[in-house]
Amino acid sequence: MSTVVLNPLRIISDIWRHRYLLGQLIKRDVLLRYRGAMFGVLWIFLSPLLMLAIFAFIFGQIFQTRWPQQSGGLPFWLLLYSGLITFNIFSETVSRAPVSVRGYSSFVKKIIFPVHILPVVPLGAALVHSAFNFFILVAALAWAGGLHGQIVLFPVLLLPVLLLALGLSWFVAAWGVFIKDMTQIIPVFVQMLMFLSPVFYPISAVPAALRPAYEYNPLGIVIEASRALITGQQIEWGTWSMALGVCLGASVLGYAFFQHSREEFADAL
Template sequence: MIFPLLKHRYLLGQLVMRDVLLRYRGAMFGVFWIFLSPLLMLGIFAFVFGQIFQARWPQQPDGLPFWLMLYSGLIVFNLFSEAVSRSPTAVRAFPSYVKKIIFPVEILPLVPLGAGLVHTAFNLLILVLALAWTGHLTVGILLFPVLLLPVLLLAVGLSWFLAAWGVFIKDMNQIVPLLVQMTFFLSPVLYPASAVPPMLRPLYDYNPLGAVIEAARAAILAQPISWTAWLIALAGGALAALLGHTFFQHSRDEFADVL
């Protein structure tokens, strides 16, 4: 599963670059929107939640602003969201590639994830600047990219699975964004996992998305990270990637007939 992807890493990189550039083609500020968009969004968070609502995180430590706690969780979720939401059309949108025998079709579902990683890198840069500006930057921020690994694996697995289903079922393009939106409210993005009823806590502590969001917040606060929950999430993400790749490879022979 890994070695074929490494073999085609240059082609994947070119497709990701093309995807990112096409998104901003024709815009007045062009690719600068990659930086401007999260900066404007963070500014809105700071104004609405910091000045108007003056919201606070439950048991908020060290005076870290609520809007930064919220933004750190959104960075993790947005990476997952961008990859999964666009996956149903990842293969269907390129029938000419599918019908080329020598083209590695398995890399197509990874293009949205690659674009999501580009946006995540700039979001993380904005977070670092905001933490430094508010005086809360700690060395724990260096762990943030490493902590994303379970979510990356989960997104890869779901992307392969949903991209395959998207070829056969056009409704997946409508269904998946709704499910992703539901996942947003069922994940500890707007609230800490500690606020969840005890009977539901395992669903938040040991699923890749919830575990990574909680670990990322602990990292920026320089607090102890639950590595047990993170490792369980990593195993779950790896299993999702393996199953997704297996399902995609099993289905790919029928793609050309459908498209």
């Protein structure tokens, strides 16, 4: 396997070289999703706003839920929402990856088309949606009186999740070309992972015997870091850096696997 393929800087440079085409594909993907809807792309803003309002009503008014071991501070639904922003980027990217190449079969059969950017499109679309989620989170934190200046680091904290989602997207997109069942398997896997990650609870609430598995889960590390960020607590940058390294390796391996498999895509499609 070529060392050029396994060079992260080369991979980034290659994607950047096709940034205009990638941007057009992401734009097309987002607009097609809302085409024909009464409110159109306004749903990008309305969907997370409605979701946050439902969280606030259900967990704040009906259940009056509090975060485990929390005596004060931000309401439960805001802590939950911050974790969901992180996980939803991963979820949307990986769940749509199985058809990211299969859905563009006419492009795949063109020799000069950069097929490897197709699995990046779901990630780009997920980032568009997460940007609106983030703006709503900032507004909600300001309303709750918990907005800190370090909120600007929130996008930086997401970097390991972006790399992990991209790496798995390359893996799953390649498998999806040959195995149609991936469109059924991956959503179930993602749903299971949501409950096995500390989205609805902190790692401290997990039984001690199972806690190591959570503490080394890159998704869990980033979710916990994002919650520490919005609550003004100290972020474990050492643990976050470890997650970043692992996720960078996953993205490079995913890219290499995709490039190794792409020669057979046209025949399979």
